[in-house]
Amino acid sequence: MFSKSVEAFNQAKCVIPGGVDSPVRSFSGVLGTPPFISRGEGSFMYDIDGNKYLDFVQSWGPLIFGHCDKDIENVVIDTVKNGLSFGAPTELETQLASEIVAMYDNIDQIRFVSSGTEAVMSAIRLARGVTKKDNIVKFEGCYHGHSDSLLVSAGSGMATFGAPSSPGVPADLVKHTLLSEYNNIAQLEKCFEESSDIACIIIEPIAGNMGLVPASEEFLAKCRELCDKHNALLIFDEVMTGFRASLTGASGIVNTVPDIMTFGKVIGAGMPVGAFASRDEIMNELSPNGAIYQAGTLSGNPVAMAAGLKSLQKLKADKDIHSRLNTMAVRLTTGLKEVATKYNIDIQIDTRGSMFGFFFCDEVPTNMKEVGKCDFDRFSKFHNEMLKKGFYFACSQYEAGFICNTMTNDDIDACIKAADEVMASL
Numbered sequence: 001m002f003s004k005s006v007e008a009f010n011q012a013k014c015v016i017p018g019g020v021d022s023p024v025r026s027f028s029g030v031l032g033t034p035p036f037i038s039r040g041e042g043s044f045m046y047d048i049d050g051n052k053y054l055d056f057v058q059s060w061g062p063l064i065f066g067h068c069d070k071d072i073e074n075v076v077i078d079t080v081k082n083g084l085s086f087g088a089p090t091e092l093e094t095q096l097a098s099e100i101v102a103m104y105d106n107i108d109q110i111r112f113v114s115s116g117t118e119a120v121m122s123a124i125r126l127a128r129g130v131t132k133k134d135n136i137v138k139f140e141g142c143y144h145g146h147s148d149s150l151l152v153s154a155g156s157g158m159a160t161f162g163a164p165s166s167p168g169v170p171a172d173l174v175k176h177t178l179l180s181e182y183n184n185i186a187q188l189e190k191c192f193e194e195s196s197d198i199a200c201i202i203i204e205p206i207a208g209n210m211g212l213v214p215a216s217e218e219f220l221a222k223c224r225e226l227c228d229k230h231n232a233l234l235i236f237d238e239v240m241t242g243f244r245a246s247l248t249g250a251s252g253i254v255n256t257v258p259d260i261m262t263f264g265k266v267i268g269a270g271m272p273v274g275a276f277a278s279r280d281e282i283m284n285e286l287s288p289n290g291a292i293y294q295a296g297t298l299s300g301n302p303v304a305m306a307a308g309l310k311s312l313q314k315l316k317a318d319k320d321i322h323s324r325l326n327t328m329a330v331r332l333t334t335g336l337k338e339v340a341t342k343y344n345i346d347i348q349i350d351t352r353g354s355m356f357g358f359f360f361c362d363e364v365p366t367n368m369k370e371v372g373k374c375d376f377d378r379f380s381k382f383h384n385e386m387l388k389k390g391f392y393f394a395c396s397q398y399e400a401g402f403i404c405n406t407m408t409n410d411d412i413d414a415c416i417k418a419a420d421e422v423m424a425s426l
């Protein structure tokens with residue numbers, strides 16, 4: 001059923017490291033072969049063997065309107081006809097910036113880049129430049145892209161200076177990254193006791209890169225309080241949650257207000273876009289107004305801007321889209337829980353807007369260490385069997401899942417029925 005994909009994967013491996021351009025696509029965590037995709041349509045993807053999948057990955061988040069949304073597709077085609085890139089300003093950038101800035105009280109200006117990684121990397125530089133301090137605080141299990149100072153996640157229970165989690169990242173560089181446990185106030189406080197040189201705290205306010213693990217309100221309030229007290233900036237990394245968890249992302253759900261926000265994924269509707277935003281006084285320190293340098297040949301690319309703009313306009317026009325998608329996320333996760341319980345399988349479920357998560361474990365995980373206690377074997381089997389039945393879940397328990405606008409209750413119910421058959425043998 002996967003023979004063409006197996007062959008394509010083998011060919012890819014000869015010329016692309018591991019056969020993939022991003023490691024999460026390799027299916028190595030679930031010991032499988034990734035289906036090679038030929039096309040998408042609405043909630044579904046088709047692979048080169050002709051298999052059809054209900055897609056809960058949605059390109060890892062961007063496609064809140066599903067594959068090949070006609071409005072977005074048309075605007076992209078129209079824009080392409082005017083040229084792919086100019087390296088000069090276009091009105092599309094101002095239009096998308098205005099749409100986004102108008103959605104939040106805490107940001108006045110936004111700058112576009114080409115990926116989430118770039119957005120976060122630039123936000124960190126901005127925070128360091130503005131505060132004139134070098135250290136940053138990051139939490140275990142939060143992913144902020146693959147730039148050097150953020151590729152730090154391994155660490156003991158103690159708040160400690162980070163060790164690089166990849167060869168090629170100089171220890172000299174990551175010594176400026178202080179690691180702390182997510183949702184652990186005592187450890188966070190310790191970071192500020194140990195260092196007076198903290199420029200910022202960066203956090204996924206609703207973590208989606210260790211599965212779906214929300215930060216507690218008290219924890220976020222403590223982040224805010226410590227930043228204010230120590231003249232540091234609070235960065236919300238909303239690359240995944242932005243326009244997904246609610247229209248205004250995690251910020252629309254939690255009570256804490258950050259100084260800087262980063263965006264990606266939905267903001268480009270499937271085109272490569274990232275962005276970072278803050279209030280005037282901070283953004284004015286960026287080049288060319290200020291001295292903090294940041295640039296990009298393809299930044300604010302017109303085709304990407306057009307796709308993002310259309311997507312945001314559609315989201316704004318559809319007032320209850322997030323609650324509708326959440327109802328479906330809840331339908332899916334409670335359905336999974338019901339069938340799991342029927343077979344005495346421990347499962348924890350949660351949703352935020354169009355995001356969902358489930359863990360095979362007996363207690364709700366609140367940090368990376370607890371997520372690590374989940375039954376990864378069971379997840380792997382679940383994943384493999386669901387894939388064979390045509391349900392495409394993220395190939396790791398450390399990933400969140402996504403509902404898109406074209407999914408129907410029938411799709412969800414078919415998935416739960418399949419899960420019932422699969423879980424019977426787990």
Ligand SMILES: *Cc1c(COP(=O)(O)O)cnc(C)c1O
Pocket residue numbers: 115116117118120143144145146204208209237238239240241264265274
């Ligand atoms: C995906 C993601 C990133 C990185 O974005 P890329 O576009 O993959 O570079 C950063 N932060 C968070 C929270 C993400 O989910």
